[in-house]
Structures are given as C-alpha cells and as structure tokens.
Amino acid sequence: MQTTGLQEEIRDLNLAYLMLAQQMLREDREAAMFRLGIGADVAELVLGLSPAQLVKTSNSQMMLCRFRFDDSTLFGLLSGNGRQAATAGVHAAIIAASKPVAVLA
Structure with missing residues (x-):
C-alpha cells in the first residue's frame, strides 16, 4: 500500500473512531469510558469536539485509537x-x- 493510501486509511479510521466515541459517550458515558479505556478528562474533550474539530483531529498521521x-x-x-x-x-x-x-x- 502506498503511503498516501495508508494515510487516507488512518484518517478514515480516526474519523470513524472519534464519531463512534462521541456517540457512545452521549448514550452511556460510564459504559463508553470503560469500553474505550479513557478517563473522564479525555471523555469531556471528545464530547466537546465540534464536527470541524473531529475532521481536523482525524487528519493526524497517527492512529488515535490503540x-x-x-x-x-x-x-x-x-x-x-x-x-x-x-x-x-x-x-x-x-x-x-x-x-x-x-x-x-
């Protein structure tokens, strides 16, 4: 896979992950924090991201989920x-x- 293709895949994965994380946190914050393996401070940051910030953050060249x-x-x-x-x-x-x-x- 070419580097450009790999970067696009990472971006798509990051965006999907952030959107899913926000949805999970909105529906059941405590269960989402457990399932995502994040603390309350990270949960608040994810919940506070606007759609534009989600897209911008997902463009990172590193995977946000681990x-x-x-x-x-x-x-x-x-x-x-x-x-x-x-x-x-x-x-x-x-x-x-x-x-x-x-x-x-």
Whole structure:
C-alpha cells in the first residue's frame, strides 16, 4: 500500500473512531469510558469536539485509537483462544477493567 493510501486509511479510521466515541459517550458515558479505556478528562474533550474539530483531529498521521491491552493473555481471550466463548468474554472484561485508563498528562 502506498503511503498516501495508508494515510487516507488512518484518517478514515480516526474519523470513524472519534464519531463512534462521541456517540457512545452521549448514550452511556460510564459504559463508553470503560469500553474505550479513557478517563473522564479525555471523555469531556471528545464530547466537546465540534464536527470541524473531529475532521481536523482525524487528519493526524497517527492512529488515535490503540489496543487497550498489551499482553497476549487478554488478546487471546478476546480472540477466543483457550476458553469457551461465553467465559472468555467475561474473563477478558475482568482483565480489561483492571487496566489503567488513558489520562491527560
């Protein structure tokens, strides 16, 4: 994939992610904060973005979303490795809940 194409894909992903995050936060702030792995300060910033700011922010050359976890155990649970699907989701949610949320520095 060419660099330009990759940058466009990142921009599209960023915009979709920000729009989804805003929608989730508007519908159920606490659940969204948990699912997105963000703190209250980041949630307020995302909620406060205007449509123009969403587009401008999405044009960043770095991905705004990231994996919430950095260990293979949680990723394995989410992908269904090693456990029944019903218990893997619960176990993954428990592990994810113990992870720190993103905060502003």
